[in-house]
Amino acid sequence: MASATGIPDVVAQEGLGEEEPLLGRAGDASQPEGKPLYKNLIIGTAVVAQAGIVLLTASVWASIFLSPLILFSAHPLLNSAGILVLTQSILILQPTHTAGQKRQGTIAHAWLNNFGLDFLVAGLIVIQVNKFNHNGTHFESPHAILGLTTYILLAIQTLVGFTQYFVPQLYGGVENAKLIYKWHRISGYVVLVFLLATVAAATQTTFNKTTLDIKLWAVLIAAVLVLIGVFPRIKKQKLGLGPKASGALGQ
DSSP: BTTTSSSSOOOOOOOTTGGGGGSTTTTTTTOOOOOGGGGSSSSSSHHHHHHHHHHHHHHHHHHHHHHHOOGHHHHHHHHHHHHHHHHHHHHHHOOOSSSSHHHHHHHHHHHHHHHHHHHHHHHHHHHHHHHHHTTOOSSSHHHHHHHHHHHHHHHHHHHHHHHHHGGGGGTTTTHHHHHTHHHHHHHHHHHHHHHHHHHHHTTTSHIIIIIOOOHHHHHHHHHHHHHHGGGGGGGGGTSSSSSSSOOOOOO
């Protein structure tokens, strides 16, 4: 039976549905009953993702603070912080599987996404101000084009995610909104890949090569660790890959 928000009140049986991750056994990536939400940040392979995102952030921040600080410096600092927070927003929601956990997880997911997006938008503003101040070109390098694409995808992802859960009336009701949950999850993982790819592309810019020297190999290793930590925790059923269960919300 589903609640008014469309979240099922019955937990999937062991070995079926949303208890089974892409890799591992049923329940390996599920939030234990009675455990606090923040524990989801280290359940299963999440520790690998945490190692990756910390390595990525540390690589960027170390390069920035070992170089002369200028207005531009805020751009990579803010963007890397935003990616760090958005990664937490994915990790905290993935293991939820009961109605109560999903409600809690979704609220935390929304707040973290809001903070992460704030960092990223601030980073975008900084780089645009810096470009205008120096009469620089806009959105010409692979990094800039990939970054703009990622910002657009993030804006769409955030709008759809917020409205489908908090304002389902826009879709004709809860049942209609639930029909796009799967696509919201899939696009969220795609956006994560775009974010990591944008950082990798940043290492090939002239300014990085001449001044910051953020290593491409370090970014790639960190990005792979993040993906290795995040992807195995994806629940098969929630992407339509496993036995079908009704109306799951959590990632």
